[in-house]
Amino acid sequence: MDALLRLQNLKKYYATQKAVDDISFDIERGSIFGLLGPNGAGKTTLLRMITGIFYPDSGAILLDGTPFNPMVDIEKIGYMPEERGMYKKMKIGEQALYLAQLKGMSKADATEKIKYWFKKFEMESWWNKKVEDLSKGMSQKLQFVITVLHEPKLIILDEPFSGLDPLNANLIKDEIYALAKKGSTIIFSTHRMEQVEEICDHIVLVNLGKKILDGTVANIKQQFKENIFSIETEAGVSLTESPAFSIVRKEASKTLVKINEGFRPNDLLQQLITQNTQVVGFNELLPSLNDIFIHLVEGTQANARAFQPIQE
């Protein structure tokens, strides 16, 4: 696999907790990668290490196969933190220019790029306005533009859709796809599982500072499937349970069944055919990432974690 970013045994301990405790994973070039986890799982600490804000206590970060060097590599990264902010009194155009120059762009380059993006997002009239005049959603859009302005290889977005209306959320989503297509790698951190399911190729789930899940969305769903199928029949027909399956729930024309251990979907169909039950639809129900998330995190005292001392 062609990994743009490789994390090897990263650790970062604070005085009262192990924020990141021995995490390793790879992020493929050009992929949209989801970093998931409950509040306080260590996501932000992990992202801050990737962006060079924090140094890991131990472990290595490889960007493009070479050890991450914040002095140089910082310019290859665009980071949109969850807690976003701007200088309220500064004009928007100047602010974008300033932040782009801090990322190493020349003034001319930055001006050109800002104009391009402002035009694309219909923000041209904003140039001389101040951030304090913008709504939350508008400043979110601005923040996104500033993050991707310098065409970073690695774009890190922490909750990019919070506060956006569906229209603007779609706008940003389309941009994320377009950027990935052009070769940027995107790390996407969120609690919103339906967005992850929709956007991400690959996910890692962290909890209590440890990685507890790593894989493509499709694989993970397969891994956590519970062999539940939805059978749609003609109305009025009721199924009878057999050793091959048990009924989970019954609706007007749909029945959810769980195929028991040692049997296959065809065993079920075979039985329905022999019973001469008319099947209109038959499909497998895979668990949603939301279900998997809750299943894995629930009961781990993730929320009480912040107050527990380290047990070395």
Place this chain on the structure above:
Amino acid sequence: MNKTWLIIQREYSSRVKNKRFLILTFLTPILIVGLIAATTYFSITGVEHRNIAVIDPNNFIKNSLKNTNQINFSFPNNVDSNNYQQKGFTDILIIPKFDKDTKTDYILRSKKSMGLMLQESISTKINSAIEDQMLQDAGIQQDILDSIHKASQYSELKAYEDKGSTSKESNAGLAMGIGYASGLLIYITMFIYGTMVMRGVMEEKTNRIAEVIISSVKPFELMMGKIIGIGAVGLTQFLLWIILIISLTSAAAGFLPADVQQQVATLQQSNGQMAGGMMQASESAVKIYNIQHTISTANWPLIIGCFIFYFIGGYLFYAALFAAVGSTVNEDPQDAQSLMFPITMPLIFSYVITTMVTQNPNTPIAFWASIIPFSSPMVMMARVAYGVPSAVSYWELALSMLTLIAGFIFTTWLSGRIYRTGILLYGKKVTWKILIKWAFKKA
């Protein structure tokens, strides 16, 4: 370095372009000059006139008591302390018979109570009149007395300091004034620009822009950029003030009558002596010349050079500490108060020492306070005004400068370490104990 430069530029231009900066910069000198002009004007015109009836049955001081534009003495016959008000007098002064062996008081009765200054001036007048009278009684002629007065009136103490073969006129009053003014100015600006740095850091933290910027530059670069940028704002403000004050005072000098201006110029050329045969210099021309001459005795290049050094050094020393405090504050600006206390205490204490040092520049406390970087910017300025090397030796000045440089390097290093942790930490109330832990933990 390139990025620090960008930060400096932003910090500088966002403040200099601000309306408040322009208003403050241009209004302050106008306010100061206006205030001086107004007090001068009112002290000349806004005085109360007193019409005093003097009861001097023995005509003891009648010939010697002189009227001024404020006080008019008259010697009516039919006035006493019961009817002086009806006769149109504001006060009545009753002089008993004096003789030189016993002390006798004279009495002043007034319609309205008299101010201290006026009372003192009347008291001086009477005493000198009595003195004159007694001298005359002792046989000294009036014309001899007059010539003695004239000769002694304009004499003053002229102090010189000897440096090897050259000797230079020195003026303790001027030195005290310059020392106090520059110490006060440094004290005020430390506060103004220090808190400006602190508020700037707090703004970045509470606005949550710090994290965006710190993913582009190192925290230390952000902190230094802010400190240097705001320091440059301070220097700009000083420069504008100096230009404004010089142009305002020279504009004010232009309003002087032409003959006075010419007399001042002549005095300057002839080093204070009016050439014989030329017109006598008027009193006001002499006064202006004296002020100009006194000011010119100070070693201005040294004082201005030292002022710039101690302003920059002291600013860097304190601004770093203010930045560290700013980085630890959460949403609540009240948090800053308790953390600021250990910074403002030495500042206030140094100011108190400065006021003492302006009068006694060579005490042991003055020496130590001008070496310790917490107080040296203010205290050393107060001492430098008395002259180098006459009041402060070269090695003392060098030592003070070196410790200040070492001091701000240390505070910058220390604050950088606190700042780095504090700027990204939210929701935790910080105490000084925690700050010290941050400062000395490993990276």
